[in-house]
Amino acid sequence: MKFVTCPHIGKRALSEFTYGGELRVEPDIETVSDKQWTDYVFHRHSEPKTQQEWWYHRPTGMWFIFTRNTLTDLISQVKVASRGALHEA
Amino acid sequence: MPLRLLKYAWKKPEEEPRFFPDEKPLKKAYDVVIIGGGGHGMACAYYLAKEHGITNVAVLEQGYIGGGNTGRNTTIVRSNYLTAEGVKFYDQSVKLFEDLSDEFDLNIFYSTRGHFTLAHTDSAMRTMRWRAEVNKHYGIDSEVVDVETIKKDIPYMDVQCNGQHPVMGALYHAPGSVARHDAVAWGYARGAQMRGVEIHQKTQVTEIKTQDGKVKGVQTNRGFIEASKVISMVAGSTPRITKMVDMQTPIEVFPLQACVTEPVKPFMNTIVVSGSLHVYVSQSSRGELVMGASVDPAELHSTRSTLDFVEGLTDQMMDLFPFTSRLKIMRQWAGMSDITPDFAPIMGKTDLEGFYLDAGWGTWGFKATPVSGKTMAYTVANDRDHDLIKPFSLSRFEEFALVGEKGAASVGH
Numbered sequence A: 001m002k003f004v005t006c007p008h009i010g011k012r013a014l015s016e017f018t019y020g021g022e023l024r025v026e027p028d029i030e031t032v033s034d035k036q037w038t039d040y041v042f043h044r045h046s047e048p049k050t051q052q053e054w055w056y057h058r059p060t061g062m063w064f065i066f067t068r069n070t071l072t073d074l075i076s077q078v079k080v081a082s083r084g085a086l087h088e089a
Numbered sequence B: 001m002p003l004r005l006l007k008y009a010w011k012k013p014e015e016e017p018r019f020f021p022d023e024k025p026l027k028k029a030y031d032v033v034i035i036g037g038g039g040h041g042m043a044c045a046y047y048l049a050k051e052h053g054i055t056n057v058a059v060l061e062q063g064y065i066g067g068g069n070t071g072r073n074t075t076i077v078r079s080n081y082l083t084a085e086g087v088k089f090y091d092q093s094v095k096l097f098e099d100l101s102d103e104f105d106l107n108i109f110y111s112t113r114g115h116f117t118l119a120h121t122d123s124a125m126r127t128m129r130w131r132a133e134v135n136k137h138y139g140i141d142s143e144v145v146d147v148e149t150i151k152k153d154i155p156y157m158d159v160q161c162n163g164q165h166p167v168m169g170a171l172y173h174a175p176g177s178v179a180r181h182d183a184v185a186w187g188y189a190r191g192a193q194m195r196g197v198e199i200h201q202k203t204q205v206t207e208i209k210t211q212d213g214k215v216k217g218v219q220t221n222r223g224f225i226e227a228s229k230v231i232s233m234v235a236g237s238t239p240r241i242t243k244m245v246d247m248q249t250p251i252e253v254f255p256l257q258a259c260v261t262e263p264v265k266p267f268m269n270t271i272v273v274s275g276s277l278h279v280y281v282s283q284s285s286r287g288e289l290v291m292g293a294s295v296d297p298a299e300l301h302s303t304r305s306t307l308d309f310v311e312g313l314t315d316q317m318m319d320l321f322p323f324t325s326r327l328k329i330m331r332q333w334a335g336m337s338d339i340t341p342d343f344a345p346i347m348g349k350t351d352l353e354g355f356y357l358d359a360g361w362g363t364w365g366f367k368a369t370p371v372s373g374k375t376m377a378y379t380v381a382n383d384r385d386h387d388l389i390k391p392f393s394l395s396r397f398e399e400f401a402l403v404g405e406k407g408a409a410s411v412g413h
């Protein structure tokens, strides 16, 4: 079993989490073009890389942002999801 | 008998013809380059040569023939999908599969077993009825059956599922089959090669060269190859290839795992799938139980296996087949599944002239091997999307015209 150490809740089994996809910035709904909206809704850059991702911790109902490499599966950073975290993406 | 045996032993051994002739050196240019030597790549090469007379073709495979998802899948073939587009497409494939052994003069061990998709909830029953109606409308043998029928056909299954989630009924699809996956790739490869196609193993495409919005050729670990038509048929490696041409798709790659038990006496002739429990099982001709589940929880470009997978799968499997608690798991493995948001493939021409895509095969693409090869060959030969694959074009996402193939769901196969 894989474990991950998180702020506030400490060391937890990865199986307690649900993957929420890559962290991406939502375009401004007022100014977005159809093409940009399609890209945001559907299109992905799913080649192997290090990316920031949403992970939901089911027992506590908290959302975290993991920095994970999708080739090696190594998690290099964990932080609590917050408005600030979104803008840094 | 012993005399005949002796005579045979003294006879000079006959040279077995090689299944594949020795590889030729790479040429500087081909009419068509196919990236990926899995079932799809081989089938496309075969039909290009056989049906369209295009033989100046190279299939480039970074590893060995069929070493990708083709050689890792659990080989379920069926056509009881949910959408009209899906049903028509997969039905063609089932029909092609049925004749392949004869066509190749090679036994692909195509074995028609019957396929049960179990329903454990009211809503699952509703979906089964819906699927059965769509299927029947298109002439597919598909019906909803009750628990008594299930008990009779799958005698060792606990329909009460340990009291946890009793089976309420199932969608039954008589043509559901399994086949020998390697043989499908080999048969197509040999047939293509006999007609002049070149297959180059250990040849990896590292770059795709374009000029003025047109494909010019591919860079490989063995040098540059000129070609004005390049087809990407690389399943779980698709995002790496589309990145080379700066193209975005909705594909995300998730590992899909499977395993087999030690062999036991034949006790189950059918294929059993449970969407609610996220497991499926069939018994191979060797007696092993071939089992799989849904994709791993997060995106990953790796074929590593995990204990979590076997634990989760066997936990559910023991509810369905209690006696399996005594069986040992012999082998487990994984492949990389290229998943799309509507569980339908992405096929056909793209915005880049000369670049064709056959991808988004996720957990369901083995059954499509013949028909995707055939329709992609047509598409490339005529530079026009074949009618059957029009609904699967990459542009459907921009046009918000998704296919909604829930019948494929990640565990449906």
Ligand SMILES: Cc1cc2nc3c(=O)[nH]c(=O)nc-3n(C[C@H](O)[C@H](O)[C@H](O)COP(=O)(O)OP(=O)(O)OC[C@H]3O[C@@H](n4cnc5c(N)ncnc54)[C@H](O)[C@@H]3O)c2cc1C
Binding pocket: B035, B036, B037, B038, B039, B040, B041, B060, B061, B062, B063, B064, B065, B066, B067, B068, B069, B070, B071, B072, B073, B074, B075, B076, B077, B203, B204, B205, B206, B233, B234, B235, B236, B237, B256, B257, B258, B292, B333, B334, B335, B336, B337, B361, B362, B363, B364, B365, B366, B367, B368, B413
């Ligand atoms: C565990 C598992 C179970 C499955 N079960 C079923 C099932 O029961 N029924 C079903 O219908 N489907 C099933 N599938 C899905 C099915 O296996 C695939 O959709 C199908 O085999 C895809 O075939 P392909 O030829 O497109 O890809 P592959 O067989 O993966 O071939 C692609 C090839 O491209 C090569 N390649 C990649 N990048 C490059 C490069 N840059 N240069 C050169 N070569 C490259 C790879 O080495 C690979 O050999 C399953 C998949 C898995 C993993």
